[in-house]
Amino acid sequence: MRSERDEQFHRFVVSRRSGLVRTATLLTAGDAHLAEDLVQSVLTKLYVAWPAFRQADNPEGYLRRVMVNALTDERRRWWRRREESMADVPDLPAAEPARQGEVADGLRAALKQLPPRMRAALVFRYVYDLDVADTADALGCSEGTVKSQTSRALDRLRVVIGENPAFAHR
Structure with missing residues (x-):
């Protein structure tokens, strides 16, 4: 019981x-x-x-x-x-993804290039729409750190996305 x-x-x-x-x-x-x-x-x-x-x-x-x-x-x-985790067996050729899938895969790949705390700052701020104070509370840091981590993360994503052909025609 x-x-x-x-x-x-x-x-x-x-x-x-x-x-x-x-x-x-x-x-x-x-x-x-x-x-x-x-x-x-x-x-x-x-x-x-x-x-x-x-x-x-x-x-x-x-x-x-x-x-x-x-x-x-x-x-x-x-x-x-x-x-090192692998989603697919590396010896097999990947199937040609659909355009929408390419964007989602490209975004995941771009997010993967960010350090975990920068990624967490973006997820809490832009996916869950938390304000700076709530994000700082979740990450255990100051509001200024959230702002700088978010800014740096967005700058990095712009560079990575700009280099990714999946985002070229958006």
């Missing part, structure tokens, strides 16, 4: 997991496997800290902060530095 805490957590996971995976996929620049690992890590940490999460003044901010911290922890793992 489940406790009330377990029931609350179960309902939370059922209602929020797909959104967490979507956010994690953006934060990992499209690495679906790392995104799944990240969500699992976040849910584990959240279960342990469930009473604190339930009492938080800003549960959404708490959740974003746990996710960014889990991503940072994941990137620091020694085996992650030696491992």
Whole structure:
């Protein structure tokens, strides 16, 4: 028989997991496997800290902060530095993607070239439309850092996208 805490957590996971995976996929620049690992890590940490999460003044901010911290922890793992994930088997030729797919792939590739914190700043600011203060809270930094990281990230993306032929006729 489940406790009330377990029931609350179960309902939370059922209602929020797909959104967490979507956010994690953006934060990992499209690495679906790392995104799944990240969500699992976040849910584990959240279960342990469930009473604190339930009492938080800003549960959404708490959740974003746990996710960014889990991503940072994941990137620091020694085996992650030696491992290179591949979405497709490299020995097989890739099928010709549709134009829309090329843009999505190009954008993911461009995002992948950004450091994780710059990518997170862009995702929170422009995908989730958070203001500077909420983004700073999620990243655990100052508002000035969010502004400079966002500006630098956009500059880098402009260069990368400008060099990518998939975006040439946009």
